[in-house]
Amino acid sequence: MRKDVYERMRYFVRENIKPNYSAIARQYGVDPRTVKAAYLRAINDEATVRKQSKRHSKLDGYQDIIEDKYTAGCSARAIFDFIVEKGFTGKYTIVKDYCRNFRKTQTKKATIRVEHTIGLSAQVDWKEKITMTDRNGVPHTFSIFLYVLPYSKFKFLKLTLDQKQDTLFKYLFEAFKATGGLPKEIWFDNMSTVVDHKSSDFHHHRFNERFLSFSHDAGFHPIACRPFRPQTKGCVEALARTMNRLKPYDGEFSTINDLNDIVNRLANRLNHEKSQSNNQKPIELWAKEKEHFRSLNHDLVRCFDSDQTRKVSRDSMIRFQNHQYSVSPNYIGKEVEIKPTTDGKAIHIFYQGVEIQKHDLTNRQFNYDPRDKRAILKSDLMKDKTDEEIDKYMLNDLSIYDQIGE
Template identity: 75%
Template sequence: MRNDVLERMKHYVMENIKPNYAAVGRQLNVDPRTVKSAYQKVLIGDDIKCKKRHRKSKLDGYKEIIEEKYTQNCTARAIFDFIKERGFEGKYTIVKDYCRQFKQAQIKKATIRVEHTIGLSAQVDWKERVTMYDRNGHPWTFSIFLYVLPYSKMKYLELTLDQKQDTLFKCLYHAFKYTGGIPNEIWFDNMSTVVDHKMSDFHHHKFNERFQSFSHDANYHPVACRPFRPQTKGCVEALARTMSRLKPYNH
């Protein structure tokens, strides 16, 4: 069925006009029977939509509760148990499917794409407290310092036994030496060695004085990433995920 024929018939149905099949067929260069079939198809389709639109659901009367609880990060199973105590007679799958639809309908917060240029920025993070076992079964716990230049994807990694501020400064110095320079700005996670959490909130970060002094001496501008927004430093986050390649060497 041609789309232009269906669209013309939709217009006739919306205007509540019965078309002249022969005249429309000549205009669109199709058989009048095709026009009639399209008209009847649109009519039947509208009837079906109307029936679905007015069909009652067991979720009626509970949708607002489900949406409210879902925005509070409650699971579909917990919501089902909650509304079941309040008289809901449907099954868990109905609630689960509705939660899935509601999740898909939510508008995700936009994250501005960060464009990288030569020498502009670097990204820093830790792969924290990795525990692996040697061939004798002895556990070793360590962290891995991660430093990435997003434009060139040049990387520097260093294994450390702690994540203290002095260790961070030492690793940054080694990274500058390895990559041959210092970028204009460096993006950091909200680690305690960088951000003074007591004097910061969700929207405004306060760098601790010793770190601020080190950044000033090294002549780069520190940038604290927004919490729960890993996209802003995706390069180093991707590198942290690749550290799972160490797992085959366990034991």
Template identity: 90%
Template sequence: MRKDVYERMRYFVLEKIKPNYSAVARQYDVDPRTVKAAYLKAQSDKTSVVRKRRSRRSKLDGYQDIIEDKYAAGCSARSIYDFIVEKGFNGKYTIVKDYCRRFRKAQTKKATIRVEHTIGLSAQVDWKEQVTMTDRNGVSHTFSIFLYVLPYSKFKFLKLTLDQKQDTLFKCLFEAFKATGGIPKEIWFDNMSTVVDHKLSDFHHHRFNERFLSFSHDAGFHPIACRP
């Protein structure tokens, strides 16, 4: 079974999204039955992990969902602890703090394993923000660096910019396409305001900026937003 197809199906399972087998099959150039088999395996793997996790009793039983939702919303471990104590939790603060740390690491791992190393499939885009350097005369200059990476070849395209406006992003992407000789099927973006409409998005669901979506459709790539 192809790893990239399995990981994509694993992402769908984790996000509780029912995939379109035919659409995914066209994207990865495989048979729809292969996609379905990968999806069923990802479901089975998740179920076995959940059962193993729930086989051991913990003082956090019944509070995990509350902790994860509030931590994802930006609450501190201490505020979450105080909240669940009011709900009847009788464990120690260190248990909650350790659970939040494990949850954060799990979310980070999910965000970093999504892009698969399949030739021609994907690229990653990020800004290295607010870089400040001082010239020989002691004058400071602040700028940003546009970074475009092809995971399969590890090829990197970088461009120094004086702003992070949407038009600048489009120009940098166009130059990256020219430098790499093509456009990948999908591009992963950091949670930048020129790409994601933050007012209409939350931790689990991203809404792309309409102008950016039009650009991606015209260019012919599928945008994917990384979790913050």
């Protein structure tokens, strides 16, 4: 029996994934019956290993904690002290030996190349709280939504100013559109917008109900990665490290829109560069992989484009989809409701059920209604000027759009 096929089936058994015999057979150039035989053998071998490991040990109930903490870089002594506080009654030497054997096992596993099945999965994470400075010395803190297809290594990146659940849903939807459909399963980090931490424990995750509803409507199977196990989502972890390639642009952009363009260009370059793991361009493998994806349910927009509330900033602005839109200064500090139009081209802004403003959605960072702009100027920068002087200033100096928002 081919060892590579068997090892692949062992991975499926351990991760409790039902393999597609035909797809894997095409990938490895074998008969589907060979794949099935390897899968059944892997199930039997795994059952035997589990049965043999049922002998009573003082480490029982602590092995997972030891492995997770050791993988996270903790020393055997630190782990021993940690589990003693949790009731462990064994000696330090048992923990030290377990850590040594675990390291040897992981080193051996690392030499076995894992082949990803075409169209099977995607991995999702955030590159959190990156701070870069623009040409004027103003710092901008942002995050990047990361979506990668392990088989083709095709990447989708999106700059975002928050990590809310609506933002996650919106960029998942955009990722599905950009990559041509949905894989069967998506791996997520242990993020609060996905996992209900109050109902979960260290070993078992319970998904957030709203997220589960979204995944069901979209048609993918969500999988939550265990804490301190970065190897389970290695592709997206590697992509997060690649975001260091943004550093040369520190101090080289003017607005957040410029920075967004830089992120988009980086994604395009990454998809046209040969991957170190397979020496192939992601864009070329993706052209084949997208044929295996499920079709996108465009009705998903209702999951994140529903009515939303925002607090009006001191600049008399509300933020929507990473852009800012004006309202009257009378509403500074108050909660307003945003309702997108059905065509997604405009928003209506309400306060206590009364519409107070409407804006067309644009790509500009700051968007002002002339009446709001006049009121903002009169309340602060030009409070001693007449309406005529303010109108003349607005006509002669279009740069006021940027000046007010700084």
